[in-house]
Amino acid sequence: MEAIVESLGLPPTNLRSSLEKGMHMIVGNKYPQCSPSSNILGLASHTDHTIITILLESMSGLEIMDSNDNNAWKSVPATGGTLKVLIGNRLEVLGIGLYKSVFHRVTSNAQMSRVSIGSCLSFPMEEMVEPAMELVDEEHPKRYRASSLEEYIKFLSSKADKSYIESLKI
Numbered sequence: 248m249e250a251i252v253e254s255l256g257l258p259p260t261n262l263r264s265s266l267e268k269g270m271h272m273i274v275g276n277k278y279p280q281c282s283p284s285s286n287i288l289g290l291a292s293h294t295d296h297t298i299i300t301i302l303l304e305s306m307s308g309l310e311i312m313d314s315n316d317n318n319a320w321k322s323v324p325a326t327g328g329t330l331k332v333l334i335g336n337r338l339e340v341l342g343i344g345l346y347k348s349v350f351h352r353v354t355s356n357a358q359m360s361r362v363s364i365g366s367c368l369s370f371p372m373e374e375m376v377e378p379a380m381e382l383v384d385e386e387h388p389k390r391y392r393a394s395s396l397e398e399y400i401k402f403l404s405s406k407a408d409k410s411y412i413e414s415l416k417i
């Protein structure tokens with residue numbers, strides 16, 4: 248994490264105390280076998296609310312949206328035992344969009360069920376996260392408003408018509 252923070256141009260220890268107090272959730276997902284004719288997704292398109300998510304999956308099925316190719320869905324190859332790192336909303340906000348949280352989804356599979364384990368790194372529940380002030384100047388405006396994990400949970404139960412990351416853009 249310190250290397251990622253440093254790559255934003257911030258002191259590597261910048262987030263240390265927030266991370267020590269922060270939430271680290273391990274999420275297990277199981278996607279049962281499902282006929283392709285039903286046209287059902289295993290998991291709908293979303294970006295993660297986290298700082299980063301580290302993902303381990305039993306087989307392929309993960310797709311990411313390629314904003315450089317007309318938002319086409321691209322399959323992510325599952326290469327045995329490889330960990331995948333997804334940028335979450337908090338890191339996008341902190342670095343004023345230098346790293347983008349990617350839209351991803353999981354397809355269904357007619358032959359086999361699939362499992363994945365996500366290691367989700369987050370700030371403390373009530374901590375307001377906003378762009379790092381060291382990175383903000385006249386040429387680099389804030390672009391994102393401050394928000395917390397607590398607020399994200401409320402957002403989930405609201406009937407918002409845009410994605411969470413869009414709702415954070417000023």
Ligand SMILES: O=C(O)CCC(=O)C(=O)O
Pocket residue numbers: 274276290295302304308309351353362363365
């Ligand atoms: O199962 C996967 O590969 C993705 C899981 C996921 O996106 C999530 O838990 O947020």
Ligand SMILES: [Fe+2]
Pocket residue numbers: 293294295300351
């Ligand atoms: Fe996700």
